[in-house]
Amino acid sequence: MIINHPLLGPRDAQEFVYLGDASLIDRPDAMAETALNDFHDYLYLRDNPAGSHQELWFHEQGDRSWLVVTRDTASHEITHVELAVDYAKRRGRDR
Amino acid sequence: MSQKNRLDGGQIDRNHRLSFSFDGKNYSGYAGDTLASALLANDVRLMGRSFKYHRPRGVFSAGSEEPNALVELRSGARREPNTRATVAELYDGLEAQSQNRFPSLRFDVMAINDRLSSFLSAGFYYKTFMWPAAFWEKIYEPFIRRAAGLGHLSGEEDPDDYDKGFLHCDLLVIGAGPSGLVAAQTAGRAGAEVILAEEDFTFGGRLLADTGLLTDQHANDWIAEVVGELSNLPNVRLMTRTTVFGQYDHGIFGAVERVTDHLPEPPSQKPRQILWRIYAKRTLLTAGATERPITFDNNDRPGVMLAGAMRAYANRWAVAPAKEVAIFTNNDDGHRTARDLNAKGVKIAALVDSRADAPTSPEFEVLSGAKIIDSRGRLGLKSVKVRLQDGSVKDLTCGALGIAGGWNPNVHLTCHKRGRPVWNDHISAFVPVPDSDPLLRVAGAAAGLFSTHEALQSGADKTIEALKDLDISAHLPDLPQAEGAPVNIAPFWYVKGGKGRAWLDLQNDVTVKDIKLAHQEGFKSVEHVKRYTTLGMATDQGKTANLGALAILADLEGKTIPDVGTTIFRPPYTPVSIGAFAGRSRGKNFRPYRLTPSHKWAEEQGAIFVEAGNWLRAQWFPIEGETHWRQSVDREVLAVRKSVGICDVTTLGKIDVQGADAAKFLNHVYCNGFAKLPVGKTRYGLMLREDGMAMDDGTAARLAEDHFVVTTTTANAVSVFRHMEFCRQCLWPGLDVQLISTTEAWAQFAVAGPNSRQLLQKIVDPEHDISNEAFTYMACGEITICSGLRARLFRISFSGELAYEIAVPARYGDALIRRLMDVGEEFDIVPYGTEALGVLRIEKGHAAGNELNGQSTAAMLGLGRMVSQKKDSIGRVLAGRPHLMREDDYRLVGLRPVYAEDTILSGAHLMSVGDPANAKNDQGWVTSAAYSPHIGSSIALAFLKKGENRHGEVLRIVSPLDNMDIQITVTIPHFIDPEGVRLRV
Missing domain, CATH: 3.10.20.440 (2Fe-2S iron-sulphur cluster binding domain, sarcosine oxidase, alpha subunit, N-terminal domain)
Structure with missing residues (x-):
């Protein structure tokens, strides 16, 4: 596969390490009352779609960017790639 | 002969x-x-x-x-x-x-x-x-x-080299028959970067095997002209002996080039084969077609072959398989073979055409509406038996038989991404779904366009189309005039009613009867029939066999062939040698290895090395007279405890953490607190995974308010850094913190033993006071040594002795170990390897990889109180799950044999004395074991249920694998200086 890195252009997927569902970015509030259940769901419950999937890839053999890649798990078509840092900030992780 | x-x-x-x-x-x-x-x-x-x-x-x-x-x-x-x-x-x-x-x-x-x-x-x-x-x-x-x-x-090692290479292009053309040659010409002239890959050793494809003119040129002259033009174009790469064997995602193809297979042995410096990974923006598949046989009893005798192959042998190689041949066909192409062989002077015994309305020939006998029902000749064909249209049977004497059952487009590469071909009634064959893949187009016979004219035209047309995607404008070249014979075929797959065996898969010996039997036994899906009968599972993957079997299954099921469907095509198209996949990754070069800064010096000392992650580390340093590794290791351990030893610990991961929020960031990744760590101090830190299990441990040294140096274990250096980057970029992107791995930037040595300070004082520049009062236990600092060389000093200990780790820029690592050994001579300094390091840490009771194996909690390690409840750190929440907090969980303990001569081995399980040794009575297991020269017996670390309350108990450890069953005493997990006095002197 080829991942179109937002900073470095098209790179072979071999340069990356795959982590999993981008929902790992949505880490629950550890200090909330419901933290134990929230973390259980966060860590163990995942959708497993045959189709579009947002996932985390780490450019380990490159610039060490974590990327959020939108990939069709059935066809491997990649429709969107962005820096995880931007994605995380958009989801309020920097607040 | x-x-x-x-x-x-x-x-x-x-x-x-x-x-x-x-x-x-x-x-x-x-x-x-x-x-x-x-x-x-x-x-x-x-x-x-x-x-x-x-x-x-x-x-x-x-x-x-x-x-x-x-x-x-x-x-x-x-x-x-x-x-x-x-x-x-x-x-x-x-x-x-x-x-x-x-x-x-x-x-x-x-x-x-x-x-x-x-x-x-x-x-x-x-x-x-x-x-x-x-x-x-x-x-x-x-x-x-x-x-x-x-x-x-x-059974011997392959003496040749295999290489790997990477290529990029605008257009990859797979197959250099008429279609592929025109495609490369069209794209080459348009200035596109083109790769033309051909599995044969010469270009031309089917043109080489057929007669017929291209306008007024012989095919060979036309091929030479086109190849001549292409070889003068710098943007075209011509590759013969190159099989594109697989299509992967996003326009990536695997190809193997047989560079020197055609030579007795590779000339020096030349690889045998090269495995290419080709990145193509667009690809044109012009891989031609493969002929298929018609099946009848005893159709496998030497001399029976595909008619198109017989024609190729005659036209390209000037060979007739016998003086007299017969042809069996269901389509016009069989007639072409008969004509060509006849023209070459080979006697045609008869052309047997299953079609009642077969064309006739003035040159040879055509038996229309006839079928070959059997053959004779054990080691080579002697005759075939023909049932004529009127039902009578006739023997034909012949030394070879050409069978023409029609042609299958080579659709394989179009199916490697799970595409399925569609049935085309006109040619009675599967063809690729037209325009189904924007990255891969198909032309010529591979697309089911069998005439030379169609091959040329479609090759050019599809190329122009593909290049248009890339905004490259290409123009139709002047195509030569070529034959445009239509396909006339009346599908006929196998001769029914035979009593003998009719072979479908010649390599795996699968017969028509086998398919029928499999079907009768309930194997109806084509994928099941394949696996049950082994049809198409040989090295040829059933290229000539599969469709015949599908036709029989269709008959049995009362379905059409497309309803039965094909099995899935997978790479590789043809077998690829393992050597090509391995490339240079063989033996010592199986994977990259890394050398420590003191490697050369250690080699000079005759050190024995061990792989640790990617590193080669000194395992022990034998000296004269030592014949067993234990002698060396015991000596090294005792020397550290007695005076001073030195060990290269460069391999530990080092991560530089800088920024205004560095301490805040470490508070998130370590379960224990770092915010209040003063500058100039180091602290042990434990990282948990988000599920609450221990992930890695190490130290973090605060060199400045906004600057920490974090160490990780050797094994987890890469994954911890990855995890920390995940935390930084994905979880806390608002923090002002930057990370960089400096593992290879600093050479780092552990200097351990009661004389370690005295030794270091000899090289640390005098303006830096490292006395016990000035540089206390767990202190750290940036200093200079040997008159001005910058260095970092950490007063940390893995061995339990007064100890330091000293780091210098990596290029000074070799010089530093030589200097330390020189000045340490008066203290009888010894270098020690990873074995002694392991013994020292087991004696001290420090957890390492064996204990931090992903299944242990902080509580199990005796570090439960370290997990700060006052802050949000990775793993804190789930570490608090009731099951992981159970009082009766496993705890780290030490073990000593009741009888000092007994040896404890790791992996053994703990049970009560007198209980039968079974899983029900299992109370824990031994994680690390060593001989302790300090204690004078075997010692071990173990996880034992409720272990912290059981010190002094006598238990039994059992390992049926090692034939071990001995009694041990449970102790605290510290065999030396449990109070930590030695660390602080």
């Missing part, structure tokens, strides 16, 4: 005669021959034995689809089994052996299987080798293994 079957003409170099041997007998051929064409020229029709029944077999095709003519090529370490004679280029001195026969090809004792065939039907293995179950390991499996496989490996 000198090439008695050689005809006139052909594309061989008669001035270049080559000698070769087959089964020890010498023959001659010409440059341009394949092994198969040269054997046929010498009237050798018998080339191998089949896999299961050991039936005598001859060459069946003229290309890479060959099921029968598999030979062992070369000898010694270069011996290659299962080489297809049809694609093995002849070279002078070539040696080949037939396979799967004993004692000789003509007389093979295992041919008895053929007589036993009624016992060896479909599913034979599943039915026969089932019961009794106890027979499997001792009798059945060895039997199957002995009988399996065709050729034999040499």
Whole structure:
């Protein structure tokens, strides 16, 4: 596969390490009352779609960017790639 | 015998005669021959034995689809089994052996299987080798293994080199027949970066095998002209002997180039083969088509072959497989073969056409509406039996039979991404779904366009289309005028009503009956039939066999062929040698290895090295007189405890953490607190995974308010850094913090033992006070040594002794260890390796990889109180799950044998004395064990249920694997200085 890195252009997927569902970015509030259940769901419950999937890839053999890649798990078509840092900030992780 | 079957003409170099041997007998051929064409020229029709029944077999095709003519090529370490004679280029001195026969090809004792065939039907293995179950390991499996496989490996190391390479292009053209050549020409002229890959050793594809003019040129002249033009274009890369074997995602293709397979051995510096990974923006598949047979009883005799192959042998290699041949066809292409052979002076016994309305010929007899129902000739075809249209039966004497059952487009590469081909009634074959893949277009025979005219036209058209995607404008070249014969075929797959065996898969010996039996036994899906009968599972992957079987299944099911469907096509298109996949990653270079800064010095000391992650680390340093590793390790351990030792710890991961929020960030990744760590101090830190299990441990040294140096274990250096980047970028992107791995930037040595300070004082520059008062336990700082060299000093200890780690820029690592050894001479300094390091840490009771194996919690390690509840750190929440907080959980303990001479081995399990040794009574396990020269016996660390309350208890440890069953006493997990006094002196 080829991942179109937002900073470095098209790179072979071999340069990356795959982590999993981008929902790992949505880490629950550890200090909330419901933290134990929230973390259980966060860590163990995942959708497993045959189709579009947002996932985390780490450019380990490159610039060490974590990327959020939108990939069709059935066809491997990649429709969107962005820096995880931007994605995380958009989801309020920097607040 | 000198090439008695050689005809006139052909594309061989008669001035270049080559000698070769087959089964020890010498023959001659010409440059341009394949092994198969040269054997046929010498009237050798018998080339191998089949896999299961050991039936005598001859060459069946003229290309890479060959099921029968598999030979062992070369000898010694270069011996290659299962080489297809049809694609093995002849070279002078070539040696080949037939396979799967004993004692000789003509007389093979295992041919008895053929007589036993009624016992060896479909599913034979599943039915026969089932019961009794106890027979499997001792009798059945060895039997199957002995009988399996065709050729034999040499068992020696491959003496040749294999390389890997990467290529990029605008257009990859796969196959250099008429379509591919025009495609490359069209794209080349447009200035696109083009790769033209051809599996054959010369360009032209099917044009080489057929007669007929291109406008008024011979095909060879036209090929030479186009190739000449292409080779002058710098943007076109021409690759012969290159098979594109697989299509992967996003326009990536795998190809293997057989660089020197056609030579007796590779010239020096040349690889045998190159595995290419080709990144193509657009690809055109012009891989042609493969002919398929018609099946009838005893259709497997040497001399029976595909008609198109027979035509190729005659036209390209000037070889007739026999003086008199017959043709069996269901379409017009069989007539073409008969015409070409007839024109070459080969006698056509008759053309048997299954169609009642077959065209007639003034040149030879055409038996229309007729079928071949049987053949004769054990080691080579002698005659065929024909049932004529009126029902009468006639024998035809012939030494070879060409079968023309129609052509299958080579759709394989279009299906590697799970695409399925569609049925085309006009040509009775599967074709790729048109325009289904924007990255991969198909032209020529591969698209089901069989005439030369259509091949040329579609090759150009599809190229123009593909380049348009890339905004490259290309123009239709002047295409030569070529034959445009339509396809006339009346599907006919197999002759019904036969009593004998009719072969579908020649390599795996699958017959029509086998398919029927499988179907009768309930195997109706084509994928099941394939696996039950092994149809299409041989090295040729059923290229000539599969469609015939589908037709029979369709008949049995009362369905059409497209309703039955094909099996899934997977890479590789043809077999690829393991050597090509391995490339240079062999032996010592299997994977990259890293050397520590003191490696050269350690080598000079005669150190024994061990792989740790990617690193080679000194395991121990034997000195004169030591004959056993334990002698060295015990000496090193005692020397550290007594005076001072030195160990290269560069391999520990080092991560520089800088920024205003550095401390805040570390508070998140470590379960214990770092915010209040003062500058100039180091702290032990434990990282948890989000599920609450211990992930890694190490230290973090605060060099400035906004600057920490974090260490990780050697094994987890990469994954911890990855995790920390995840935390930084994905979880806390608002923090002002930056990370960089400095593992290889600093050479770091542990200096351990009561004299370590005195030793260091000899090299640390005098302005830096490292006395116990000024540089206390867990202190850290940036200092200079040896008159001005910058260094970092950490007062940390893994051994339990007064100890330091000192780091200098990596390029000074070699000099530093030499200096330390020099100045340490008065303290009897010793270097110590990873074994002594391990003994020292077990004596001290420090957890390492064996304890931090992903299954232990902080509580199990005795570090439960470290997990701060006041802050949000990774893993804190889930570490608090009730099950992980249980009071009766495992705890780290120490073990000592009750009888000092007993040896404890790790992996053993703990139980109460007197309890039977079984899983029910299991109370824990030994994680690390060593001989402690300090204690004078074996010692160990273990996880034991409620272990913290059981010090002093006597238990039993059992390891049935090691035949060990001894008694031990449970202790605290510190065998030396539990109070930590030595660390602080």
